[in-house]
Amino acid sequence: EKTEFKLAWTIYVGWMPWDYGAASGIVDKWADKYGIKIDVVQVNDYVESINQFTAGQFDATVMTNMDALTIPAASGVDSTALIVGDFSNGNDGVVLKGDKSLKDIKGQNVNLVELSVSHYLLARGLESVGMTERDVTVVNTSDADLVAAFTTDDVTAVTTWNPLLSEITAMPKTSKVFDSSMIPGEIIDLLVVNTDTLKANPKLGKALTGAWYEIMATMSGSDAAAVKAKTFMAEASGTDLAGYEAQLASTKMFYKPADAVAFTNSDKLTATMAKVSEFSFEHGLLGEGAPDAGFIGIETPAGVFGDKGNIKLRFDPSYMAMAAKGAL
Amino acid sequence: MTRIINRQPNRYGRIVLGILPFIILLLFYLSASDARLAENPNDKLLPAFSSFAEAIERMAFEPSKRTGEYLLWQDTFASLQRLAMGVGISALIGLLIGIGNGMVPYMRSPLSPLVTALSLIPPMAILPILFIVFGLGEVSKVVLIVIGISPIIVRDLQLRTDALPNEQLLKAQTLGGNSWQIIVRVVLPQIMPRLIEAIRLTLGSAWLFLIAAEAIAATEGLGYRIFLVRRYLSMDVILPYVLWITALAFAMDWSLKRLSLLAFPWYHASKGGRDD
């Protein structure tokens, strides 16, 4: 029986708790409790970490709902969203130079990480003002270089996430014309586990969920322990406490498992995933063989979107529910 | 002949032996791919050959649904244009500064240490600075190539200029040549074949920088496509692209070699015909 598991995380406000959890021993504590070992690995490059998950190198990896659909699920790897950690509530945004509104984006080059949630956000933003992607030119730009890119004259519009977003909006003469708070609950940060692995090893699900909500409890307070935890996370992501707090402010963290369960159980999640599927299909992300947006089935507590015979992405609130009941 | 260093395969044997490792690699891939696909038919890591064929068909011979362009050719054209500009500018810089440094002591004194220092800076580390100075457009991609390879070309051509027999330069002076005439008629033509060698040598790095730059900011190009489809692990696109780049690199190297043989027969004759 498998007792050693690997979890990959990348630097992002909603995922920094895993680093703290590993460093403070919380993850080990819960792993010991269930008699397993969990290796928490930082991966610098977000896409690479998901690719590795898809290739089977990691058992659990942090990613957004859209990437969970388009990378592992689209590659035929049955994946389960074990923990719904947060959703972006202003953490992703569209920024223009000068005193502008979203309509002014027409005809501009927009620098962003193509095919990522930024791309999705832009599409949703354009939709809100009656435009489509054809009204702009998307320029694929590595996230690490977006900030530097924005300082140059030929870059006038970007779509990106934090901490890059706050670096960019901190520059003079910029306007944030659209952000994820205008589409709340559509960009969701998950911990995704390989479904087969989870089925065979429910202990892994229990240990991870238990650890996560212990970390949440620690950092959600306002005592010294919370400050210490958040300072740690701030430094690991290359900023300071104030910077990290600012990022947290635009993130709707589900500190309590019950909130996460409620969010997962709602109908809205199914509708969101339908929108995401639609977007992904249009951009060819569901694979060349996909005949329509419903090609890959997505199972949520409220129902299944798409092909029931080809379910590859599952939202499973049962472990979070156990945490809510204190049953872990 | 019994010593292993003296034993030569015949012509036929050489060809068979040369092809052998490629066949082994191919078989190895096929069996690994089959094994993975048997387990998960949607696996994208080691696609079957039919998937490659489809991907090539799609990228090269069908217009893209989104833009109506033939992606492979569009990417190839964009990348080759950048590469040609980057390498061309580097060659020009290499010629000017390399020959200048080699011939004019008053130019060499200030420039040679600078070029040495520049050649040591890893270009990838200063990418952000490049973007800030040159923007995200075509310029920065070309500049990355230039920064990456021109110090090498400069240093190489400087050495080659130094290595020209001093006798020739003295002789040219006794024939009444002034500095400029000697550079134009005696040095430059002799450095040209060496320039081609230097370009052949640095072409690999040039590709590297091109791909790195395209991975960071682009809307088309071979490197752009590879790093874009990496997002959904489309090995069926990545591998043909890698092979295509390799083929392009080979074709360029070969053409440069041919060009040199045609244009500078005297150079290859005096080298005694040993070319790799």
Added chain:
Amino acid sequence: MTRIINRQPNRYGRIVLGILPFIILLLFYLSASDARLAENPNDKLLPAFSSFAEAIERMAFEPSKRTGEYLLWQDTFASLQRLAMGVGISALIGLLIGIGNGMVPYMRSPLSPLVTALSLIPPMAILPILFIVFGLGEVSKVVLIVIGISPIIVRDLQLRTDALPNEQLLKAQTLGGNSWQIIVRVVLPQIMPRLIEAIRLTLGSAWLFLIAAEAIAATEGLGYRIFLVRRYLSMDVILPYVLWITALAFAMDWSLKRLSLLAFPWYHASKGGRDD
């Protein structure tokens, strides 16, 4: 002496001229930085020298709050270790296959075309494949360096082995040497200084690959740090890191040159003392 190609600055003039461009660059930076900071005191693009000092102090001489380590040294150590392993393994491969290909026709026939093909593949393009095959640990970083530079070293050493005068090998055979003895006593020692040259030549690429690999998968290392702080445009950290890498690269190059001069005096004597 009136021709510009004959005019030589004296020793003093050479030193002054050599330093001049660096001073100009420095002054240029200072004025640009002042101008930007005057406009926006929070500007991160061209930090003042005081910011550099603070950043260096923070990275090199204060323990990190998170891990209690001195980051600069930790990064340096991690990167150098990877570099040493990558270059070391490449050197070994280069020696084995380079000398083997150069000396044993039955080895050269199958391997030489393969090495040529491999050397044309741009390693950056196959990065995704590497990570999948070798994982995200130390191995994949070392492997990227090895894949990137060992074909170059192999080809170089193969050419150098080929270029050994055939007379020497015949003489060794008439002295009764068998294949192995000739390789060990005649070929290997003569290839060693050339190996050092090949390493010096490829060290720049090795750094490049190291930085590229660390940018994607690492939790420490010079490339990782630059990549990490790039998101915040922390030029006050990036620039000292770039200079530090440049200094390290220079120190390595210099040490290798010294080592070669000390260990292989016969090689440098017969080259006639012209070393760059």
Added chain:
Amino acid sequence: MTDSIIEFNNVWKEYGDNVVLERLNLSVKAGEFVSIVGASGCGKTTFLNLLLGTEQATRGEILLDGQPLNPEPGIERGIVFQRYSVFPHLTALENCMLGDEFAGSLTSLLLGRLAGKAKAAARERAMGMLEKVGLANAANRYPSELSGGMQQRLAIAQALLKQPRILLLDEPFGALDPGIRKDMHGLIGELWQEQQLTVFMITHDLSEGFHLGSRLWVFDKLRHDPQAPERFGAQVTFDIPLHHEHSSAAQMDQLATLPGTPKAAVLAAS
């Protein structure tokens, strides 16, 4: 013919369509010193390569002591080239010890080195030979620190230490200054007498050939096809026994008038 050390029986050498040597029927006795002259490109080096074993005869057979020649260079045949005959990474002494180091026991097979007593013995033998060729003082110098003449002495010393039956010399003094050349002639003459060697020496300098050899061969084509010069190969057109005290001027004049002799060579020697 049984007392001859080397025998060529109707030997031909062709490279593809290019016939380089044809119908060689030669026999050389142990202790002879054969000087070989001939126009550039006529096949002298090819002839030496046949003897050395790096090239195989296209037709015919070459016998050493009545046995077919080992088709690979070996210790029974020593060689000195015009250049590159010593190892630049070894000192003079190490160059001379190398032959013995190849021939030892286990460490020798594994590493090509000797240890302990065997090493000391090899060093002694090497020093003795260095002394004989006048390089004792330069034992610890690398070839790049030796003059051209000293390098060739070293090459000869190195070859002789293996006590070869045959010594092959391909223009051994071609790159030396005239003065130094004279000294080398003295040396090689002495060593030849002393070690009872059979020597084949190619030279471009006819006077050198006369001076040193006990027998002079002139290589040239007997048959010519102006349209296809590669159709016919060279043979030994003159085989002249030389009686020291040296060949008479008459002998040389006679040679100069014969069609097969390269004019330049005769002029240079006169």
Added chain:
Amino acid sequence: MTDSIIEFNNVWKEYGDNVVLERLNLSVKAGEFVSIVGASGCGKTTFLNLLLGTEQATRGEILLDGQPLNPEPGIERGIVFQRYSVFPHLTALENCMLGDEFAGSLTSLLLGRLAGKAKAAARERAMGMLEKVGLANAANRYPSELSGGMQQRLAIAQALLKQPRILLLDEPFGALDPGIRKDMHGLIGELWQEQQLTVFMITHDLSEGFHLGSRLWVFDKLRHDPQAPERFGAQVTFDIPLHHEHSSAAQMDQLATLPGTPKAAVLAAS
């Protein structure tokens, strides 16, 4: 002294502490052919460099036609080295035209090339000279396609086309085979007579020096310091006028017995 073309007045040449040449007081008349011999490293090439203008005298002065020598190589002094004196990327004809192409008007200044009539004229002159040195058939070949001797002919032709007052030769035939050397001697002798040149030729071959020169200089050190050989420089220890039909054997024997003469050279020439 006024009719001398070249005059050395107490010329010294030192590299740091190393005195290479000392107290040279020499005078050469127009039309003389000075052969220069001396041991290797004694400063012959340095002497030629002083004449050429690539090295400056540390003390003393060198006069050309009574005027201080232009301290830079120029068209009044032609030179031929042992090797590398022709341009490998130009055909024989182009090599010969180069001197004229440097001397034309605008295009020549900008590109080092001639156009139209001037070019045709230069080509004609070059062909004439190639014919004179026997290279007319090889006009369109690159140096790498020429033999060593032909390359040196070409180098001489190229130098003479600028009609230099002085021709400097640094072992011009040192790398040639003996036979070819003889031909070259004939050529250079003819050209010297015909073009009224003043020639300085360094050679290692004493017989060559005697054969060609109208005057022979032997460079050697008069003073020796065994502890510090670099303390004293070489001078012209013998200055021998040579009367053609050639120098007598007696003259050479006398030379051989003198202490300053390199033995090897005399032996080689005998």
